[in-house]
Amino acid sequence: MHTKTPDNDLIQLVLQGQSAAYAELVDRYKAFVFTIVLRYISSREDAEEVSQDVFVKAFRSLSDFKGASKFSTWLYTIVTTSCLTFLRKKKLDVQSLDNEKVFAAADNIDGGMSANQVEQKSRVAMVNEAIKMLSPDDAQIITLFYKGEQTLEEIAKILGKEPNAVKVQLHRARTRLKERLQKHFAAEVKDIH
C-alpha cells in the first residue's frame, strides 16, 4: 500500500539538496494555492503566475520553516501576502469585508445567466458560483476552512487575526453565502430543502 510521505520529510529531503522532492509538495498543494489565489485575482493567467511565485518564494525560504505549524499554514501565509502585494502593484481595489460595492457588483452578476444555464448547473457548481460572488475575504476564509484543511486557529495565524475574530468572520461569510444562494439560485436552493 502506498503511503503519502509527510510534508516535513519531503522538506528535509529538499533541504538536503534533493530539489526534486519539492515537485511532490507542489503537486500536493497547487490546487489549494491556485484556488485561494483565484479568490483574490480573477484572471487565471495572473493567478497562475502568482501561484508559481508563491511556490518559488516558499522554496527559497524553506530553511526558515521551523515546523511549528503545518506546512500548508505556512504556505497559505505566503499566498495571502503574495496576493496582496500583487494587487497593490496592480493598483486594483482590494475589496474589504464590508464593502457594499462588492455586494452591489455581485447582485448584478446573475444578469447574464439564462434560466437554462442555471438549470444545467450542478448544485456544487452553483455553490462555486455563489462563492465567487462573495468578497475575496469571505471567499478566502470559506476556502481555507472547507478546502484548505485549516482550523480556526490556523486560519487566525494565516490572516494575523484572533481565532475568535476568525470565527465571527467565518460565520458572517457563511451567512452571506447562504444569502447569495437564496438570492441568485432560489430555484436550486428550493430543491435542496
Place this chain on the structure above:
Amino acid sequence: MAINSSPEQQSPDMESRLWDYIDGTSQEASAIEKLIAENSVWRAKYAELLDINSLVLATELEEPSLRFTKNVMEEIARLQITPAAKKYINTKIIWGIAAFFITVIVGFLGYGFSQVDWSSGTGGSSPVGIDFTSVDYSRMFSNSFVNLFMMINVILGLMLLDRYLAWKRKKLMNR
C-alpha cells in the same frame, strides 16, 4: 446556558450555535442535539445549514495548467535555498558590536562624571546619598587610564572590522 427556542428572537443566535455544532466546536452539543430532536424550527434550520455545509465541502478546487509543477521546478532549478536567518547572522559579531558600544558609553559617562565639579551644586549633598566630592576621579582617570581605554576601543574596533571583512570575503567566495 439557558436555551430559548423562540425562533423569532433566536434566529441569528440559532444559526451561530448550529454552525458551531456542525463545526464540532460547540460547548453545548448535547443541548443543541436535544433542541434539534424536539424543536421543528431548530430541526429545519439544522437541515438547511447542514445542506449548505455539505455543498461547500463538495466544491472542487480549481486546477492550474498541466505545466504548473514543471514551470515551478524549472524556476527553482536556477535558485538556491536562502540559508535560515539564524545561520547567517553571526551572534558573535552582534555581541562584539554591543561590547564596543557599551565600553564607549561607559567610558564617556565615567569621563563626563569625572569632569563635574560636584562641590559647586546648591544642594550640598548628593541626591543618591553618595558623596561624589569625596571620590578622587583624577586617580581613576589618569592619562594612562584614558590611553588604555582608547587603546582597547581601537583594538576592539579593528577586530570587528577584520571579522566583517572576513565574513564578506567568505560570502563572495561562496557565490
